Every structure is written in structure tokens, then in C-alpha cells.
Amino acid sequence: MPSRRALLVMSCLLLVAAVSARAADVRVAVAANFARPMAQIVERFTAATGHTVALSVGSTGRLYSQIVAGAPFELLLAADAKTPERLVAEGHAQAAHRFTYAIGQLVLWSPDPGRVDADGRVLSGTGWQRLAIANPKLAPYGAAAMAVLHKRGLVAQVAPKLVTGDSIGQAFQFVATGNAELGFVALSQVQAPGQPASGSLWRVPQAYYPEIRQDVVLLRRGQANPAAHALLQFLRDADARALIAGYGYALAD
Incomplete structure (x- = not known):
């Protein structure tokens, strides 16, 4: 036994x-x-x-x-x-x-506090050289970013300054590493549960892009x-x- x-x-x-x-x-x-x-x-x-x-x-x-x-x-x-x-x-x-x-929630973001205002007027200014977005042909957040630029009438003005990543993850990295001063990213990339969003951002109104x-x-x-x-x-x-x-x-x- x-x-x-x-x-x-x-x-x-x-x-x-x-x-x-x-x-x-x-x-x-x-x-x-x-x-x-x-x-x-x-x-x-x-x-x-x-x-x-x-x-x-x-x-x-x-x-x-x-x-x-x-x-x-x-x-x-x-x-x-x-x-x-x-x-x-x-x-x-x-x-x-x-x-x-x-x-999803699209935001215009910079790691620099105070750079991005609450209404996104910084897009029309001259104090920056590069704007990162995801490839609008591959990434829905990139397509949403282009919709915002069209809504604001800024496509022609901003086009020479665009830096395009394959994904929203790469667009975020361009901004986080200083290769672009501004970027259209997902709120989830700069905010976590119980923590305030980092840097400065504009929460783009839903009326500016398709849900x-x-x-x-x-x-x-x-x-x-x-x-x-x-x-x-x-x-x-x-x-x-x-x-x-x-x-x-x-x-x-």
C-alpha cells in the first residue's frame, strides 16, 4: 500500500x-x-x-x-x-x-507641459517643426488625425511637417523621444488608471473625427x-x- x-x-x-x-x-x-x-x-x-x-x-x-x-x-x-x-x-x-x-479618444499630445493648449490652437502656430501621426492608410487613429486637420483647414499648412509612423505606437515614440514636438496619439498611451495624463494635451472633440x-x-x-x-x-x-x-x-x- x-x-x-x-x-x-x-x-x-x-x-x-x-x-x-x-x-x-x-x-x-x-x-x-x-x-x-x-x-x-x-x-x-x-x-x-x-x-x-x-x-x-x-x-x-x-x-x-x-x-x-x-x-x-x-x-x-x-x-x-x-x-x-x-x-x-x-x-x-x-x-x-x-x-x-x-x-477610442484621440488627443494632440506633447511630453512638454504647457506646449499644447486645451483647444489645440498650437497647431496653427509656428513654434514647432514636426507633427507625428500614424499612417492613415493602416491605422484608424491616423485617419482620425487627418480628419482633424481637414476640419481645422490645416492640411496644406501642416503637410510638410508631418512625420508618419506605421502605427499609433510608432507615432507616440516619435514624440516621446523628441523626434517630433507634437503628435496625434491615443489617450490610453499617455494616461493610466489612477494617474493623470503626462505632458500637455488637447482632447480632440468627437465632432472633429469619426467615432x-x-x-x-x-x-x-x-x-x-x-x-x-x-x-x-x-x-x-x-x-x-x-x-x-x-x-x-x-x-x-
Whole structure:
């Protein structure tokens, strides 16, 4: 008959095996504006479920191209609603597992306190040389930035000063490292839960650009993955929604 110690060891091994059997990996493509909150969500998700998440961050347009080309992603957290809708229409994703996880806020930002005024009048001034934006062909936040410039009638004036990044993450880096004095970025990149926004910024009024509804969608490769379904549900939970709101996003009903 096995000793008590042997029985205890066997019980522990069985418990570990059971947890391992339930745990799974999920590969997630996430728009660059949501990289910071998603890192925290993943940490909480893994602690709560045992599932692990591999994140790939980039512009929504570039992530779309990778998915269509066969990249092994199972979920996409886009920076728009149009790209997930297109993936559903093309047979790469499931319509039933798509919803708006966040509504983005565009800001004009500088790390220098006092440089950006509360109405964005600095754009019309001459005290700066470079304005960073994300590529409007690849990134919804870049398209929103161009909409603001059109609304203000500044496209021709500002065009020679534009510095364009592949994603909103790269646009933010241009400003953060001093390669541009100003940049149109996501509020989530300069604000965190419980912390004031850094530097100086103009929260661009919603009337200046199309609403940035950010949808998540289950991709075809994730249909049978329990971790993918669990993460979708986790994004709907109150704790995750509170964290998302803390980064300056609005929440859909």
C-alpha cells in the first residue's frame, strides 16, 4: 500500500495535470493603441484562468494583412469596427463573436507641459517643426488625425511637417523621444488608471473625427480554442471594463 507521503505527491501531480489539461494558449493580435491596457488584462486573465496569451501588437491594417496571409492569430482586437467586419465577410472570422470592447479618444499630445493648449490652437502656430501621426492608410487613429486637420483647414499648412509612423505606437515614440514636438496619439498611451495624463494635451472633440469604435473578433483559427472564448468573456467582465475605462476609453453598452 502506498505511504501517506506517496499518496499526497500523487494527489498533487493529479491536480497539476488537471489544471494543465484545462489551461490553453491563445494568440492575439492587438491594435497598438490598446497595447498597455491589454498587457494588464492578460496578466489578470492568466492569473484567473491559467490560460496564457501571446500578444502581437501593430497597426490594424498591417494585422489584417497578416491574418489574410495566414498568420496564426486566434483573436483580433482592432482599432476600428470596419476591419473585423471585413474579416467576417471574407470568411476569416465569426460574426457571432464580435463586439465593441472600447471607444477610442484621440488627443494632440506633447511630453512638454504647457506646449499644447486645451483647444489645440498650437497647431496653427509656428513654434514647432514636426507633427507625428500614424499612417492613415493602416491605422484608424491616423485617419482620425487627418480628419482633424481637414476640419481645422490645416492640411496644406501642416503637410510638410508631418512625420508618419506605421502605427499609433510608432507615432507616440516619435514624440516621446523628441523626434517630433507634437503628435496625434491615443489617450490610453499617455494616461493610466489612477494617474493623470503626462505632458500637455488637447482632447480632440468627437465632432472633429469619426467615432473610433474598436471591435474584437474571434478568428477562424480560434473557434475551437477554449482560451480564446474565455478571453472574449473576460473582456466583457466588469473588472476588465473598469480597467479599459481607466485608460480613457469610452465603453459601449
